[in-house]
Amino acid sequence: MSHVFPRHTRLNPPVATGGEGCYLIDAAGKRYLDASGGAAVSCLGHNDPEIVAAVKAQLDQIAFAHTGFFTSEPAEQLADLLIANAPGDLDRVYYVTGGSEATEAAIKLARQYWVEKGEPQRSRLISRKQSYHGNTIGALSAGGNEWRRAQFGPLLLDVTHIDPCYEYRLRHDGESLEDYGLRAAQALEDELLRVGPENVMAFMAEPVVGATAGTLTPAPGYFKRIREICDQYDILLILDEVMCGMGRTGTLFACEQDGIAPDITCIAKGLGAGYQPIGAMLCSARIYKTIEEGTGFFQHGHTYNGHPTACVAGLAVVSAILDRGLLPRVQAQGEKLAHRLADRFGQHPHIGDLRGRGLFHGIEIVADRDTKEPFDPSLGISAKIKKAAFEEGLVCYPMSGTIDGKHGDHVMLAPPFIISDAQLDEITDKLATALEKAIH
Numbered sequence: 001m002s003h004v005f006p007r008h009t010r011l012n013p014p015v016a017t018g019g020e021g022c023y024l025i026d027a028a029g030k031r032y033l034d035a036s037g038g039a040a041v042s043c044l045g046h047n048d049p050e051i052v053a054a055v056k057a058q059l060d061q062i063a064f065a066h067t068g069f070f071t072s073e074p075a076e077q078l079a080d081l082l083i084a085n086a087p088g089d090l091d092r093v094y095y096v097t098g099g100s101e102a103t104e105a106a107i108k109l110a111r112q113y114w115v116e117k118g119e120p121q122r123s124r125l126i127s128r129k130q131s132y133h134g135n136t137i138g139a140l141s142a143g144g145n146e147w148r149r150a151q152f153g154p155l156l157l158d159v160t161h162i163d164p165c166y167e168y169r170l171r172h173d174g175e176s177l178e179d180y181g182l183r184a185a186q187a188l189e190d191e192l193l194r195v196g197p198e199n200v201m202a203f204m205a206e207p208v209v210g211a212t213a214g215t216l217t218p219a220p221g222y223f224k225r226i227r228e229i230c231d232q233y234d235i236l237l238i239l240d241e242v243m244c245g246m247g248r249t250g251t252l253f254a255c256e257q258d259g260i261a262p263d264i265t266c267i268a269k270g271l272g273a274g275y276q277p278i279g280a281m282l283c284s285a286r287i288y289k290t291i292e293e294g295t296g297f298f299q300h301g302h303t304y305n306g307h308p309t310a311c312v313a314g315l316a317v318v319s320a321i322l323d324r325g326l327l328p329r330v331q332a333q334g335e336k337l338a339h340r341l342a343d344r345f346g347q348h349p350h351i352g353d354l355r356g357r358g359l360f361h362g363i364e365i366v367a368d369r370d371t372k373e374p375f376d377p378s379l380g381i382s383a384k385i386k387k388a389a390f391e392e393g394l395v396c397y398p399m400s401g402t403i404d405g406k407h408g409d410h411v412m413l414a415p416p417f418i419i420s421d422a423q424l425d426e427i428t429d430k431l432a433t434a435l436e437k438a439i440h
Helices: 047-060 073-084 099-118 137-142 147-156 177-195 221-233 254-258 285-293 308-323 325-343 381-391 420-437
Strands: 016-020 023-026 029-035 088-098 123-126 160-162 200-205 236-240 264-267 278-283 351-357 360-365 398-400 408-412
Touching: 047 221, 047 308, 073 088, 073 278, 073 308, 088 099, 088 285, 099 137, 099 200, 099 236, 099 264, 099 278, 123 137, 123 177, 123 221, 137 147, 160 177, 177 221, 200 221, 221 236, 221 254, 264 408, 278 285, 285 420, 308 325, 325 351, 325 360, 325 420, 351 420, 360 381, 360 420, 381 398, 408 420
Parallel strands: 123 160, 123 200, 200 236, 236 264
Antiparallel strands: 016 023, 023 029, 088 278, 264 278, 351 360, 360 408, 398 408
């Protein structure tokens, strides 16, 4: 009998005992193609010898030193590398151990920034429906997935959620993509004027929405208009790149493709590629200077901030992404994946939308392609797809509640950056089999 508290008490998952490139291996020797990188984590695949060697070498030097007393060479080197490649005037790196901690830190930093600037009335955060920013109370408050939030409602912060940029569901007939993008962004200004911009500290969004809505990509011009609105009303822009960042969409930071830079951004998952738990919050020089010239102390912290072994893994991973030419590879393999998905599922009667960037793709499942009607939630389509795919030896990321937290289903794909052409074929073949089994 296991004493592990699992994610689901009625499931009995196999024991993972090995990894080899894009595959995971269980105790029975069965191989699974990791087409979602777990949760968009394993960007370099499994058992990369260079990353493993870097972690082992760090353990021979020093595994841990508390940041209340020391910094470390890996922490300094990783911060330098991230800032050298970061957009805009991002200038400082605050380390954490995962995505929820990164977004929690971002919310608290935004609040402290305005307090130290003498505007303590700025306490409101605006984010979007069908977003996901993590599972801690602040991060869950910022997220807009109603199913995840429901039972914890009395504990959550008062955060406003505007509509997402969801072209497939929300663009009007005859409306151009550009016009829709501007209309979707206008929801932010409308909400600012409703609550009073002087009361708002920040707007938080994922450049490409991850698991909750199945890789929603922004319409052209959407984020440029969002940036303009934030600047016009002096609101901080927090971008959550926990899932879509670190090369996943084809650039190191996802927002680069929208031609903007945030005031604060959050990264994790692909930063450590699964070799160590690490995340980070990056902030602009302006924000850091406000804290530096004020109290000098960010009133926040965790025991494992800046963990040297985690930082050396992050340094090795980011160096590998940049030095091995993996960003162009993500773009090239991402195009191939998009073509394969379009060829295989573009006219499928139960596939409503195919979307994504780089090696980050979503497939929205519908009961009726013409009307976009979703399946009844009671059918549990996403769970059936996940189970059928797993039986085929495919790890993918199906989710329900795509539309409003209850209705809609999608499958998210986020394979390792090292994925081969043959493995792209394996993904589409096995996914097609899983869809057939789950829907019919």
